[in-house]
Amino acid sequence: MDDNRAGHGLIQWHGTTIIGVKKDGRTVIAGDGQVSMGNTVMKPNARKVRRLGEAGKVIAGFAGATADAFTLFERLERKLEQHRGQLMRAAVELAKDWRTDKYLRNLEALMIVADADVLLILTGNGDVLEPEGGPQGAVCAIGSGGNYALSAAKALLDYETDPEKIARRAMAVAAEVCVFTNDRVTVETV
Template sequence: MADRRSGHLDSWHGTTILGVKKGGRTVIAGDGQVSLGNTIIKPNAKKVRRLGEYDKVIGGFAGATADAFTLFERLERKLEQYQGQLMRAAVELAKDWRTDKYLRNLEAMMIVADAGSMLILTGTGDVLEPEAEDGNAIAAIGSGGNYALAAARALAEYEPDPEKLARRAMAIAAEVCVFTNDRLTVETVGPGE
């Protein structure tokens, strides 16, 4: 991930965020590693959290931390404005993110979810809902996202519990991706949370 503004190849790495929607529950898990080049800067960053006053929305981010926190704050305001309707709030945030001169420069991606939906939000104005089979869906972003996604898809048929599935898939990603570690933050929405 090269820094587009300065042209430097050294940039902040070390995020893997995985979302698993299964059995009426949605889990978002994120690792804790932040790296600069080949150096681990922080092993226990918290990149997953609950959002908004409704406490029924969870999210995880990949990218620049300050940028992601700015976007989380904006999403929380949109959730408040639209009474906790995640899809509406996400679409409105994506519009702002794409068109606002300041927000356009923010470099982050997010996976956000409530009990009904899971979405990937990007700075290009995308609000993507992962393909769901039988109401189940899996999404991943970040440096180790493809590893976590592949592991979760392989395990999905065998593990009914979405949190166990997410934790195991993240452990596999941590074993193969040097920018991912096993210090997880996990949040869940849905029945039994």
């Protein structure tokens, strides 16, 4: 059986890299634009990072199936409306739904979300993870190139003050190493 096929016979969509960097009162989420199916690049310029909520005060990036991610973006926007823009509360409520709802439970994606105060990773297991931060800042990353970007960003935290520069350089490192990540980066800042 082709290793790009799951046990149920459907082709799995591979890879992406999304990174979140919080430093000096600014938060950046950056993501690459490559969509791959097996060994083929299907689209080089997808937009996996976007603004959500009232006046775009929340930014979010996804790794995983595109249709699933759009569903999660829409659900998160509804939760933000219900909870008056409070990202932490909206994220916890989305994570609960994602874990317990029969339909949402099957969605295959991870998300990094942020506003001016908080940076989070959301998973379908019900996890709402806030990366450990210190005086140097906080970093989190997801996707096939996530560990490469995370390592590069952590190495830069002590030397670089601009979170956008850290995110862009970390994405460049991931694009050089991960075949499912390219250098067409989308960056959003809050």
